[in-house]
Every structure is written in C-alpha cells, then in structure tokens.
Amino acid sequence: MTGEVEKQFSEGALGARRKVYLGLMADLEQGRIVPGQRLVETDLAIQFGVGRNAVREAMQQLAGRGVVELTPNRSSMVRKLDLAETLEVLDVADVMTGLLARYAARHMPGAVQAPELAIAMTGLEDAHNSHDVIAFSRARRHFYRALLAIAQNRELQRLFPAIGMHIIYSQHQTRKLREVRLSDYRAIFEAVNAGYAEAAEAAARDHVANVRSIIMESF
Amino acid sequence: MTGEVEKQFSEGALGARRKVYLGLMADLEQGRIVPGQRLVETDLAIQFGVGRNAVREAMQQLAGRGVVELTPNRSSMVRKLDLAETLEVLDVADVMTGLLARYAARHMPGAVQAPELAIAMTGLEDAHNSHDVIAFSRARRHFYRALLAIAQNRELQRLFPAIGMHIIYSQHQTRKLREVRLSDYRAIFEAVNAGYAEAAEAAARDHVANVRSIIMESF
DNA sequence: GGTACATTATTGTAGAACAATCAAGGCAGC
DNA sequence: GCTGCCTTGATTGTTCTACAATAATGTACC
Numbered sequence: 001m002t003g004e005v006e007k008q009f010s011e012g013a014l015g016a017r018r019k020v021y022l023g024l025m026a027d028l029e030q031g032r033i034v035p036g037q038r039l040v041e042t043d044l045a046i047q048f049g050v051g052r053n054a055v056r057e058a059m060q061q062l063a064g065r066g067v068v069e070l071t072p073n074r075s076s077m078v079r080k081l082d083l084a085e086t087l088e089v090l091d092v093a094d095v096m097t098g099l100l101a102r103y104a105a106r107h108m109p110g111a112v113q114a115p116e117l118a119i120a121m122t123g124l125e126d127a128h129n130s131h132d133v134i135a136f137s138r139a140r141r142h143f144y145r146a147l148l149a150i151a152q153n154r155e156l157q158r159l160f161p162a163i164g165m166h167i168i169y170s171q172h173q174t175r176k177l178r179e180v181r182l183s184d185y186r187a188i189f190e191a192v193n194a195g196y197a198e199a200a201e202a203a204a205r206d207h208v209a210n211v212r213s214i215i216m217e218s219f
Numbered sequence: 220m221t222g223e224v225e226k227q228f229s230e231g232a233l234g235a236r237r238k239v240y241l242g243l244m245a246d247l248e249q250g251r252i253v254p255g256q257r258l259v260e261t262d263l264a265i266q267f268g269v270g271r272n273a274v275r276e277a278m279q280q281l282a283g284r285g286v287v288e289l290t291p292n293r294s295s296m297v298r299k300l301d302l303a304e305t306l307e308v309l310d311v312a313d314v315m316t317g318l319l320a321r322y323a324a325r326h327m328p329g330a331v332q333a334p335e336l337a338i339a340m341t342g343l344e345d346a347h348n349s350h351d352v353i354a355f356s357r358a359r360r361h362f363y364r365a366l367l368a369i370a371q372n373r374e375l376q377r378l379f380p381a382i383g384m385h386i387i388y389s390q391h392q393t394r395k396l397r398e399v400r401l402s403d404y405r406a407i408f409e410a411v412n413a414g415y416a417e418a419a420e421a422a423a424r425d426h427v428a429n430v431r432s433i434i435m436e437s438f
Numbered sequence: 439g440g441t442a443c444a445t446t447a448t449t450g451t452a453g454a455a456c457a458a459t460c461a462a463g464g465c466a467g468c
Numbered sequence: 469g470c471t472g473c474c475t476t477g478a479t480t481g482t483t484c485t486a487c488a489a490t491a492a493t494g495t496a497c498c
Contacts, residue, residue: 050483053484057275072490073491074449085374155304155311156310156311159378159381162381235451273452291480293460
C-alpha cells in the first residue's frame with residue numbers, strides 16, 4: 001500500500017545473502033536499478049547493512065538467475081539484452097512457458113492451489129486497471145508462481161525463474177507491452193482452469209509470440 | 220590419457236571459486252562424489268587450497284546449476300533425485316533438448332563449429348567402444364557443448380547445463396543406460412548435420428524418451 | 439595532442455573470530 | 469528399559485581486516 005521498500009515478511013529475520021538477493025530483485029522489479037547498471041560490492045554491502053561476502057554470494061545467485069552478469073575483475077552489471085539476445089531469451093521462454101501451461105492444466109483437476117491462481121488472475125486485472133506498472137509486475141509474478149505451484153514440477157520451478165524474463169520486463173516496462181497481455185493471461189488462465197493441456201500450451205506460446213512481436217516493433 | 224585429475228588448462232591460473240566449481244564438477248563426473256553426499260565447507264577449502272569464502276561462492280554457483288542442494292544451517296548435499304523428480308527433470312530436458320537440436324540444425328548450414336560436432340561424434344563412438352564410462356561422460360559433454368555452440372542461443376547456452384542431467388547421469392552411470400544411446404546420438408548428429416530441424420528435434424526428444432524408459436525400468 | 443606513468447577504485451582472496459544452529463550422545467527420571 | 473532433557477561438538481552464517489591483483493582514471497611530460 002505504501003511506497004515503502006516492501007519488507008517481504010514481518011521482520012529482518014532474513015539471512016544476509018537473502019536480504020541482498022531479494023532486495024536487488026525488488027529493486028529491479030520496481031525500477032530502482034536498471035539493465036546496464038553497475039553494481040559495486042561495497043556500496044551494496046553498506047546499503048543492505050551486510051558484509052561484502054554476503055553480497056558476493058548473492059551476486060553468484062543472481063548471476064545464476066540471469067539477473068546480473070559477472071566479468072572477472074570488473075563490477076557486476078545488471079544484465080542488459082540487445083534485440084538479438086532478447087529474441088534468444090524468448091525462444092527459450094516459448095518452450096518453457098508452453099511446458100508450464102501444459103503441466104499446470106494437466107494437474108489442475110483437484111489442485112489445492114486452484115484458488116491461488118484465480119486470485120492471481122484477479123490481481124492481474126486489478127493491477128491492469130490501476131495502470132500501475134509496478135503493481136502489474138508483481139501481479140504477473142504471482143500469476144506465474146501460482147502456475148508453477150500447480151504444475152508440480154520441481155525442476156521447472158527451479159529453472160523457470162532463471163529465464164531472463166525479468167530483464168525483458170524491466171527493459172520494456174515503459175512501453176505499451178501491456179494491452180495485449182491481459183487477454184493473453186486470461187486465455188492461459190481459462191485453458192488451465194478447464195484442464196485443457198493442449199489449449200493451455202497453445203495460449204502460453206501465443207502469449208510469448210505476442211510479446212515477441214511487440215518487442216520487435218518497439219525496439 | 221592419464222588417470223590424473225584433469226587439470227583443465229595449463230596451470231593453476233584459475234581463480235579460487237572456479238577451481239572449486241570445476242573441481243567438484245569433475246569429481247561428480249568421475250564418481251569421486253556421489254548424489255546424496257554431504258559437502259563440508261572447511262574440508263573443501265582445505266582440499267582445494269582456497270578460503271572458505273571461495274567455497275561458499277562456488278556452492279551458490281553449483282546450487283544454481285542444480286548440482287548441489289543448499290539447506291540453511293545444514294551442510295550442502297550433492298543433489299539426489301528420486302524417481303519422481305528424475306522424471307520431472309526429464310520433462311524439462313525433453314523440451315530443452317528438442318529446442319537445442321532444432322536450433323542446431325537450423326544454424327548448421329555454414330556453421331564454423333561443424334567440425335567440432337563431427338569430432339565430438341567420433342569421440343562418443345570411441346568412448347563407447349572403449350567401455351570407459353567416465354570417458355563416455357566426457358564425450359557426451361563435448362557433444363552437447365558442440366551442439367550448444369552451433370545453436371547460437373546464449374540463453375540456451377546459459378540454461379541448458381543447469382538442467383539436472385548431470386545428476387541423472389551420475390546416478391545411473393553404472394546401469395546399462397548406454398547401449399541405446401549411441402544410436403540416439405548418431406540420429407541427432409545426422410539430422411543436425413543435414414540441417415533437418417524437425418527431424419533433429421524429433422531425434423532429440425526420442426532420445427530423452429529412451430533415457431526415460433530405461434530409467435523407469437531399472438529404478 | 440598523445441603516450442607513459444602514477445594514482446585511485448574495485449575486485450579477488452585468505453583468514454580470524456564469534457554467533458547461531460543443528461546433530462548426537464549422555465544423563466536423569468520414570 | 470524407555471523417554472525426554474541437556475550438554476557438547478560440529479558446522480554453517482556472518483562480519484571484519486588485510487592485502488594482492490587488476491582495471492579505470494587522471495596527469496605530466498614530450
């Protein structure tokens with residue numbers, strides 16, 4: 001509700017590394033850091049109130065997730081994608097999102113997480129109507145989280161968030177990459193909800209294709 | 220040629236973190252560590268002659284690659300997959316390997332890395348004939364590396380090795396998961412070499428399906 | 439104005455130190 | 469003998485200091 005830094009949970013019960021990791025992820029989602037930006041270890045250590053070790057461990061984690069790029073003896077950078085690499089990311093996202101939707105639909109009948117998906121869908125609509133870009137990003141994250149929970153595939157849960165979509169969203173937040181998408185999400189939602197695996201996969205891949213074409217126009 | 224620890228390059232010019240990372244990956248491939256094994260930070264630090272910091276950074280990297288599992292306040296473990304999670308990994312491997320083969324085939328015409336793939340294929344046959352399980356693992360890694368180089372997709376290059384196949388291979392090294400595979404690899408090789416994208420994808424996915432059924436028998 | 443050199447900023451690495459947590463063994467009580 | 473608590477040891481989590489190595493920047497000299 002407030003403009004505050006979204007302290008994930010009740011208190012600072014988080015470990016130091018996790019604090020940095022979550023902090024930077026939130027910073028990216030909310031535009032406080034941008035692709036291409038240089039991240040200096042000591043600055044981050046001071047900013048998050050942790051030791052430099054913890055920062056370095058978090059950077060390894062973030063690099064694995066495709067959020068930052070590490071080059072020896074150089075400051076790490078928030079990953080920045082040119083058009084070519086953006087399309088490469090989308091090629092991977094295509095098959096992975098398709099897999100996600102297919103499995104979510106398959107496991108939907110009787111899934112205990114079904115309500116969460118419906119809530120996430122509503123949140124997506126609310127955020128869309130509010131024209132709040134950041135709220136929409138968060139809602140989208142919740143939506144995918146619900147899909148992943150339903151899909152019941154631990155390897156997919158591990159790897160899907162490692163796809164460079166975070167960066168793509170961050171680089172194109174300001175663009176009009178939002179109109180087309182709500183209907184996309186609804187199509188995915190309904191196919192998954194109905195348990196239509198083939199339709200869900202198709203909707204998911206259509207969505208990625210839509211994102212791709214919008215990006216190609218506006219790049 | 221020798222049974223030595225495969226010092227990747229000429230000398231110890233590697234950084235400390237990388238030394239631990241590559242060392243543990245080699246240890247896994249060569250069976251010196253096995254899924255389920257506990258890894259103690261201080262031991263590794265002594266073993267590789269580096270500081271504990273470097274070990275912890277390497278563990279973050281390895282966790283991102285799906286090689287170890289980190290649980291707070293507990294020693295990290297080499298990831299171990301039960302049958303269910305093995306199948307989940309294979310579901311992801313299915314679409315990702317298919318994507319890899321399709322793109323490799325698409326970019327094959329005129330690819331400068333074409334010879335490397337042929338060499339890798341030969342190495343695979345040699346290793347198979349020699350009945351050396353470890354040599355076969357290395358050859359298989361070279362084969363996929365060549366495919367990734369040809370496929371020209373940086374996101375795939377980043378994510379594909381993060382799929383938990385390392386662990387699957389490690390857990391089933393001793394089984395007869397080897398007879399069927401050489402012909403699989405040859406099928407992929409020939410489709411890719413000919414530039415037949417559809418056939419390459421099909422061959423790759425058939426291969427994963429074969430691995431799956433062999434594992435399901437012998438589990 | 440450009441090249442060589444000095445300076446600064448930053449990362450890479452090791453190590454000490456201590457708190458926090460978990461696992462295991464031992465001891466007491468029933 | 470069994471159960472449950474408690475002590476103890478092993479290990480991780482974390483910060484700090486220190487210094488070497490490297491890259492980026494600025495400066496003086498020609």
